[in-house]
Amino acid sequence: MMNKLPIRMTFFYRVHPAVAAIYFLEVVVALLLFNHPSIAVFGFAGLTVTSLLYLGGSAVWRQLKMSLFLFLTIVLFNCLLNQRFGPILWRLTIGSLTFKLTAPALLYGAVMGLMLVQMLMAFGLLNAILPPNKLVYVFSAVTPKLGLLVVISANLVKSFIRNFHQLSMLQKTRNIDLAKGSFVVRIKNAGHLLQILLEDSLASGMETARLMDARGFGAGKRSHYRTYRWHMTDWLFLGLSILIFLGIVAARVNHIGWSDSVAQFSLFWLAGDLLGVGLLIGLLIFPMVAEGVYHLWTN
Amino acid sequence: MDELIKVDHLTFTYPDQKTPVIDDVNLVINRGQFVVIAGATGSGKTTLINHFKKELVPNGDRQGQVLINQKPISKLSKLESAKVVGYVAQDPTIQPIMSTVIDELAFALENVGEPSDEIERRIAELANYLGLDQLLHQSIEALSGGQLQLVNLASVLILRPEVILLDEPAAQLDPLSTQHFFEVLNRVHQELGITIVMTEHHLGSVLAFADRLILLQGRHVSFDGLPRVGIAKMAADSQLQYFVPQVSHLFLDTNKKLTKLPISVAEGQKRISDEKIKFVSAIKPTIPAVSEDHMLTAKNLTFSFDKQQNVIDRLDLTISSGDWLSIVGKNGSGKSTLLSILAGLRIPQHGKAKVANQVVWKIPTASRIQTISFLSQTPSLQFGEETVEKELMKQAHELRLDFPDKQAKMMIDRLHLSAVADQSPFDISGGQQQLLGVALALLAKPKLLILDEPTKGLDPYTKHFLGQILQEVNTSGMTILMASHDMEFSAAYSKHCAFMFDGHLNTVLPTREFFANNFFFTTSINRLLRVQVPMAIMPEDVNSVSEGTSKHVS
Numbered sequence: 001m002m003n004k005l006p007i008r009m010t011f012f013y014r015v016h017p018a019v020a021a022i023y024f025l026e027v028v029v030a031l032l033l034f035n036h037p038s039i040a041v042f043g044f045a046g047l048t049v050t051s052l053l054y055l056g057g058s059a060v061w062r063q064l065k066m067s068l069f070l071f072l073t074i075v076l077f078n079c080l081l082n083q084r085f086g087p088i089l090w091r092l093t094i095g096s097l098t099f100k101l102t103a104p105a106l107l108y109g110a111v112m113g114l115m116l117v118q119m120l121m122a123f124g125l126l127n128a129i130l131p132p133n134k135l136v137y138v139f140s141a142v143t144p145k146l147g148l149l150v151v152i153s154a155n156l157v158k159s160f161i162r163n164f165h166q167l168s169m170l171q172k173t174r175n176i177d178l179a180k181g182s183f184v185v186r187i188k189n190a191g192h193l194l195q196i197l198l199e200d201s202l203a204s205g206m207e208t209a210r211l212m213d214a215r216g217f218g219a220g221k222r223s224h225y226r227t228y229r230w231h232m233t234d235w236l237f238l239g240l241s242i243l244i245f246l247g248i249v250a251a252r253v254n255h256i257g258w259s260d261s262v263a264q265f266s267l268f269w270l271a272g273d274l275l276g277v278g279l280l281i282g283l284l285i286f287p288m289v290a291e292g293v294y295h296l297w298t299n
Numbered sequence: 300m301d302e303l304i305k306v307d308h309l310t311f312t313y314p315d316q317k318t319p320v321i322d323d324v325n326l327v328i329n330r331g332q333f334v335v336i337a338g339a340t341g342s343g344k345t346t347l348i349n350h351f352k353k354e355l356v357p358n359g360d361r362q363g364q365v366l367i368n369q370k371p372i373s374k375l376s377k378l379e380s381a382k383v384v385g386y387v388a389q390d391p392t393i394q395p396i397m398s399t400v401i402d403e404l405a406f407a408l409e410n411v412g413e414p415s416d417e418i419e420r421r422i423a424e425l426a427n428y429l430g431l432d433q434l435l436h437q438s439i440e441a442l443s444g445g446q447l448q449l450v451n452l453a454s455v456l457i458l459r460p461e462v463i464l465l466d467e468p469a470a471q472l473d474p475l476s477t478q479h480f481f482e483v484l485n486r487v488h489q490e491l492g493i494t495i496v497m498t499e500h501h502l503g504s505v506l507a508f509a510d511r512l513i514l515l516q517g518r519h520v521s522f523d524g525l526p527r528v529g530i531a532k533m534a535a536d537s538q539l540q541y542f543v544p545q546v547s548h549l550f551l552d553t554n555k556k557l558t559k560l561p562i563s564v565a566e567g568q569k570r571i572s573d574e575k576i577k578f579v580s581a582i583k584p585t586i587p588a589v590s591e592d593h594m595l596t597a598k599n600l601t602f603s604f605d606k607q608q609n610v611i612d613r614l615d616l617t618i619s620s621g622d623w624l625s626i627v628g629k630n631g632s633g634k635s636t637l638l639s640i641l642a643g644l645r646i647p648q649h650g651k652a653k654v655a656n657q658v659v660w661k662i663p664t665a666s667r668i669q670t671i672s673f674l675s676q677t678p679s680l681q682f683g684e685e686t687v688e689k690e691l692m693k694q695a696h697e698l699r700l701d702f703p704d705k706q707a708k709m710m711i712d713r714l715h716l717s718a719v720a721d722q723s724p725f726d727i728s729g730g731q732q733q734l735l736g737v738a739l740a741l742l743a744k745p746k747l748l749i750l751d752e753p754t755k756g757l758d759p760y761t762k763h764f765l766g767q768i769l770q771e772v773n774t775s776g777m778t779i780l781m782a783s784h785d786m787e788f789s790a791a792y793s794k795h796c797a798f799m800f801d802g803h804l805n806t807v808l809p810t811r812e813f814f815a816n817n818f819f820f821t822t823s824i825n826r827l828l829r830v831q832v833p834m835a836i837m838p839e840d841v842n843s844v845s846e847g848t849s850k851h852v853s
Binding site: 008058131132133152154158163166167169170171172173174175176177180192193196199200203204207208210211212213214215216217218219220221222223224225226227 | 352354355376377378380381382385386388393394396397398399402405406407408409410411412413414415418419422436440454455458606639642643644645663664665667668672673675677679680681682683693694697725739740
């Protein structure tokens, strides 16, 4: 397994936040431009390798485990809802109802699921490369308060999740156990806990807001501590990633890597996919290539 | 003197309350003073200090006014308020906004529009002054309680305010972090000349640094003057006598000038040395009444949150029936995690913990809460009903008690919660929430009572009251396991103590032996008298011998 690089020491972490933000925008758009199985699979592989380098094996594994449920749910629903095409892999008849598991439905569901997982992985990577302070910097160019709001929201979500774990553990002392009882009881208990959590989060959120106020938030125009200088390497990274991205857009305009109908999803490899795979992988592993070049330049 | 804060005939009543919480308070706080405001829970300390900061002034009916630099507080601009008055809250986790220390320090300066190079200069200077330079790129989440509170102080100090207000800033810190925090605060006062105004219950650690004590009692200022004189006044009051620092307690009736009354261990030692005071042991030999039966046995417990580092590491523990074991240790040493495992709320990766031969986390929840009660260090996360009374009634029903409503009402009376019985448990004070948590835990009459920081946020009088209740249930046979930062409370009530370190418990020892053998984590009396009476841990453990007489000084 690849070793994780200390994130702050990587070239990717040190590129200008605006460049990193543009790169992630390109990745997100590029992932949405293709829906062929081969491109989805190779894209997933490319993103996994890049994530392994920057996030480490355990973080990627944890993320994949969490994504598996989403992936399977999307595959399941696709198989249930797409019954029209063939070839049929398996058939089940109960009374007047017939369920057909078709190859296009299975393949299309898997592609949709993979696309969602890739999107989550891209955001996981974004979170590491663009931590809140950098996001504030990027957003501040548009609106400073929006930037801060992004940071506060991210912190609130974190504390909300942490408190929910804590709350569900401690409420067992009140005979409320989310892991016990019928489905209805569990839903009812979860609702009760969410209500407590919301009240608690609201109260502590108000307190935090008061303390922000006490430290001069909203007193006038905010300044910014972090100033990021633009280097030649930022131009290079930006220029090359845009070139690859434009190649991806051009491929998509020429109908490479995209099928309009589920009926066309019976083959893993379709005409023109090689170019789509090459360009997408090129974009996804581009930070790794840049990392390598940067390290080659070490004195 | 240079007047900084003036409180002019201030009376304040909270909405929906008939009586004011503070009534006709008049004060002047001069530049450069170190003021401690003390008083029992509900005496209006926090209400008063919040009136000194424009953004924190509570809603309600107010008469009179507060002036900062001769200007009514309502007339201060936001920028002026931020730059002149700093505020540090009790809960260290509630203030930080950003994800790293350096960004948190920059936050306040960004708010007031300082340019980037000035921000960097101030961060560099302050981080080095407070010793935070190694923590600058640390995640806020990774900091201990003590480090976090220092960062909170720094993020206020970086604005170079004229006064810093602190509302019980050490209430959630362990003793060493508390000591360090107050020493830093004293440096800020002494070296930078910044005015300090703080509310505090535990006066032993802070009064030695203060030059003024304000006592709030019965909605009024009952004392305003030198701390040492104020201590003597407190000693004469039935409630406030519990606020008197232990070192001062020892010297109170020696008929010396009150202005020379020692507060800190160092001052006590100087007094002993100057006046050649001799102390002799008055320790009564006691054998803790502990049964041979084991209430709880834990073997080889190992727990990790991230599978990278064990918080609990191959821990073994046996608690006898009827024992009261206190676990002390630094913030983040794993005490709370251990207690939650022993209460069956968390499952460790390895090892077993058994009560009555049953693995605790395998006991069905409904049965477990009848045998083991648990008080978290955040009791509000154990609440969920609309009123205090309903909270107890619901628990009594869950426990299937006979006459549940009656038992709930009896518990309300016993824990002195009648005045807040109809209030939301989320709206009552921290101390009252703590008492409600204890009430919920005691309702089951459990065999094993597990308490995580039960004295957190309690004033010394309420702490004494809680100690008496717990001692009563312990005497009647209930086993108590407690984690606490409160050395005096642990020393006064528990039968055995242990130190949590590196994922396991250091040898469990009888309380006196434990504190007498400790050097840092011990009571101030033991620190003061360890040469003369090494086994003394409380004021009543010694008699002073002077001029040929032997006298009990407590």
